[in-house]
Amino acid sequence: MKRFSRLLCFGLVPTLLLFAGCAHYPLNQPIRQEGYSFEKCTQPPDADETFVVLTFSGGGTRAAALAYGVLEKMRRIKLPGRNRTLLDEVDVISTVSGGSFTGAYYALFGDRIFTDFRKDFLDRNIQGELAGEVANPVNWFRLASPWFSRIDLAAELYDRSIFASATFGELASRGRRPFLIVNATNLQDGARFEFTGDQFRYLGSEILSFPIARAVAASSAFPFLLAPLSLVNYPYPAGKKLTEEDRLALEDYWLNRRRYQAASSNALYADAANHPYVHLMDGGLSDNLGLRAVYDLYLRKGIRARINDGRIKRFLVIVVNAKTESPEKLDRSESPPSLAKVAYKTCTISMDNYAFETVEGFRNLIEERLRMQGVNQDCQTLLDRHASDGYRIPSLAGGDMKLGVVDVSFDGLPNPSERAYFNGLPTSFSLTQEQVEKLIEAGGRLLEENPDFREFMQEAF
Amino acid sequence: MEYLLVRFGDEDRGVVIDGVRQGRTNHVLEVEKGTHKISLSPPPADFAPPLIKVILKKTTPLKPRKVAFEKI
Numbered sequence: 001m002k003r004f005s006r007l008l009c010f011g012l013v014p015t016l017l018l019f020a021g022c023a024h025y026p027l028n029q030p031i032r033q034e035g036y037s038f039e040k041c042t043q044p045p046d047a048d049e050t051f052v053v054l055t056f057s058g059g060g061t062r063a064a065a066l067a068y069g070v071l072e073k074m075r076r077i078k079l080p081g082r083n084r085t086l087l088d089e090v091d092v093i094s095t096v097s098g099g100s101f102t103g104a105y106y107a108l109f110g111d112r113i114f115t116d117f118r119k120d121f122l123d124r125n126i127q128g129e130l131a132g133e134v135a136n137p138v139n140w141f142r143l144a145s146p147w148f149s150r151i152d153l154a155a156e157l158y159d160r161s162i163f164a165s166a167t168f169g170e171l172a173s174r175g176r177r178p179f180l181i182v183n184a185t186n187l188q189d190g191a192r193f194e195f196t197g198d199q200f201r202y203l204g205s206e207i208l209s210f211p212i213a214r215a216v217a218a219s220s221a222f223p224f225l226l227a228p229l230s231l232v233n234y235p236y237p238a239g240k241k242l243t244e245e246d247r248l249a250l251e252d253y254w255l256n257r258r259r260y261q262a263a264s265s266n267a268l269y270a271d272a273a274n275h276p277y278v279h280l281m282d283g284g285l286s287d288n289l290g291l292r293a294v295y296d297l298y299l300r301k302g303i304r305a306r307i308n309d310g311r312i313k314r315f316l317v318i319v320v321n322a323k324t325e326s327p328e329k330l331d332r333s334e335s336p337p338s339l340a341k342v343a344y345k346t347c348t349i350s351m352d353n354y355a356f357e358t359v360e361g362f363r364n365l366i367e368e369r370l371r372m373q374g375v376n377q378d379c380q381t382l383l384d385r386h387a388s389d390g391y392r393i394p395s396l397a398g399g400d401m402k403l404g405v406v407d408v409s410f411d412g413l414p415n416p417s418e419r420a421y422f423n424g425l426p427t428s429f430s431l432t433q434e435q436v437e438k439l440i441e442a443g444g445r446l447l448e449e450n451p452d453f454r455e456f457m458q459e460a461f
Numbered sequence: 462m463e464y465l466l467v468r469f470g471d472e473d474r475g476v477v478i479d480g481v482r483q484g485r486t487n488h489v490l491e492v493e494k495g496t497h498k499i500s501l502s503p504p505p506a507d508f509a510p511p512l513i514k515v516i517l518k519k520t521t522p523l524k525p526r527k528v529a530f531e532k533i
Contacts, residue, residue, distance in 0.1 A: 243480070244498065245480070248495065248496045252495040255495050255496065256493065304493075308484030372491075376523070394525070395489065396489045397485070397490045
């Protein structure tokens, strides 16, 4: 017995403490080669003509299943006159939190999602498995390290049991659409952080060797339940981190605050001496829809260049939004709500309002484009009718595009009791098979019956 | 959005905005409001000036900001 105690004191405990001291999250590597970027996803060759963007919101397994239902429905929609489905036309998937599991799985494994994703993710009790990892005594010592936390355990679990240890290098080497944008939030400034080559260039880091599971873990690192995921911000030759666009945008404080703000967030990473690390949490804190990434692509990046080049004829954005609205009874009570209730409402009210405004803001942008197309055509018609010199108004680049924004959310369900059922589903990584099946079915139906979707399909094809 | 029309005589040439190739001359391009550097897509680099800096605001598709390059 004495011998055993001695062994414990002088052998096992120091070994475990050493083990704990050594536990460290995997470091992102310094940049060596070009990363995973939208510009390099060029296959198939005619990918731009019908340009489809999907955004998958946060909301745990509820969001993942709803997004999966939309993918399944899109696979069954055959495009008139083409030997393709609507799913074949998806060019970009931007994801947050629970939606990141579905988006990343589809970007990585393609149609395999329709045979394996339910058993790999949707039908599993992921949060139970995570709790099991935390309860494992071996991990207690790892978790004692200041450089290893619950988010790293979660990333390990996702890596080995969902994403088959795949990295962004595997997505980049294919060069195929859809281009995946997994979104998280930088705790330093609250800005959106996307797991793309462009974003990692600001860190002076390479994304190709970075595991997809870690990106998804960061994207779904819900505050307090999971710890932040950390990255190294490497120093990089002065002036190389910021693009020409960033430098010009930094002159635009008085002219265009939104553009200035985006460049300011990028400029933060350029100062690696004062910001040597980046700590990331759930993407829902900065944008719970994944639509802000599309906003940037549309306003000033890859989509904008393709519209100006006239390569896009049809442009469709499908926003899959799994937000719920649990019935509130706050105003039935004379006494004010509890502190916990107030804290919860404080977190979610602003997130929901922001999500609503993000969709409507993007819709306004699309409507503006449609209006301008109409103005140009109407003026030319009037000139042709009333002027005889045959003057042609310079045409708007991109011509007469067909554009649409489709919001797939439980609000679109006409049946109040069905709406109440889905609004009552929790945000968790564990739902029953029945709940998952209902969500999948609802996702497909909400897309198919959406009036904006029907109008777009009718006009565009 | 703001609107930009780049001319290079009557020639059809690729346009470069903030270092990114997008759109062509003689078409009204949609560009985000703000400060931008406009150039043409070489080769050949037979145009002057090599770069024009503009501030895009208060434009419309019918009244775009016009930028012209000369052949050299």
